[in-house]
Amino acid sequence: MSTTPAARPLWRRSAVVAPVLGALLLGGMAASTTFVGAGDAVVAADTAVEFADLNYEDVIVPSLTDRAVPVAELVTQILADPDATGEELGRREGEGKPYSYPVSATGTVVEGLFGEVGLQVEGMPEGIDVGVAIPPLGSSTALRDAGAELTFGDFVNQTEYQNVAIELNKLAAADVYGDLDLTTMIGSEISVVGGTTWVSKTGGEVTHVTIVPVSIEVGS
Known part of the structure; x- marks a missing residue:
């Protein structure tokens, strides 16, 4: 969390910091008041909804777009050295947690798993396929974790x-899928930018990469 005066949320300013911290130490405010802190790049907010509204378009989307790595390249690097790749390109909420990454992909839409469409991407390592999440995007933390320097301690x-x-997922769904239905576009080529978390849903080796999108472009 930033300690510079310009980045402090209202409740961290000197006029109120002492009573707020005192109340937090006593546990009196935590049950009734919600505060979301801010890192160097994000705007502070008082609620999760406000945080998403203030930061999705101006912070999360540009961060993912500017740092996105082509999915085939990313997966190849992860398989070769997961720890080094995570430290270089990924972000995670804490030690022992899976890394999330900014990612891009271009490919052909195919039938996919529940809650997504498949995406055939050239150059993917053998045994690993790609999907693009479709609404509702649910509770995936990929956009939060890959898109900003946030930790549990900020909340x-x-x-x-x-x-x-x-x-953040709600805003992404509304922004990306307002007039787009990928389930009707089997066989179409699309380009996607978003976030992905390197984790297996079954607890074994990762064989599937799901991209939670912040932008989708449809090929001509």
Whole structure:
């Protein structure tokens, strides 16, 4: 969390910092008031909804877009050296947690798993396929974790930390899929930018990469 005066949210300013910190230490405010802190690049907010509204378009989307790595290249690097790739290109909420990455992909839309469409991407390592999440985007933390330098310690509790991910996903779904239905576009070529978390849903080796999109362009 930034300690520079310009980046402080209202509740960290000197006029109110002492009573707020005192109340937090006593546990009196945590149950009734929600505060979301800010890192150097993000705008502070009082709720998860406000945080998402203030930061999705101006912080999260540009961060993912500017740092996106082509998915085939990213996966190849992860397989070769997961720790080094995570430290160089990824972000995660804490030690022992999976890394999330900014990612891009261009490919052909195919039938996919529940909650997504498949994407045939050239150059993918053998045994690993790609999907693009479709609404509702649910509770994936890929956009939150890959798109900003945030940790659990920036939030008053785990619920608000998770809610930020959910609210960002809601905005992404509305922004990307307002007039787009990928389930009707089997065989079309698309280009996607978004976030992905390198984790297996079954607990074994990762064989599938799901991209939560912040932008989709349809080929001609």
